[in-house]
Amino acid sequence: RKEVEQDPGPFNVPEGATVAFNCTYSNSASQSFFWYRQDCRKEPKLLMSVYSSGNEDGRFTAQLNRASQYISLLIRDSKLSDSATYLCAVGLYNFNKFYFGSGTKLNVKP
């Protein structure tokens, strides 16, 4: 079983739409959670950390559900520039165990 799993998509949405991604993790001892954005042939860029109480940054909202072992990312009012692959990442206390999901591809269309 993979440590971190994501729906690969693609999610094709019109501009202005709201879209949500989930990411499940298998190790209940996981302690840190992040969302990254990766454009084609570029490095991952940190989008936001995910905190236990949930957190929001502009149009982006991240949630953590420890009981069900998943994190989510909600994007409101999608822009064309949001088109990218969104990777979730999960870390354990010992950071030589840090896992990325395979990513969810988002295409925002005019």
Added chain:
Amino acid sequence: DTEVTQTPKHLVMGMTNKKSLKCEQHMGHRAMYWYKQKAKKPPELMFVYSYEKLSINESVPSRFSPECPNSSLLNLHLHALQPEDSALYLCASSRSEGTGNQPQHFGDGTRLSIL
């Protein structure tokens, strides 16, 4: 602009060559990482260097060897690589390791091709 600098951006080498990838971070971070990413796959952690201690992913072959000259530099030495080692090699750093809430910041990556 990224504050983690990787050189070279692209590297083509034969299977008998020896080369090094360089990574420098300018943020005063205490932990640095090397990842390998194949196309359409997630980054896979290879090495962590934190507080002068190296942690190795046991699945990484010995033809990859990291070197940490100081706390802001983490090099990756390559020797006798195989075609399947062709990938994007990403360096990252974080403020510290093990605190559970420190994100990693990535360099642009080195795109490596093995002939």
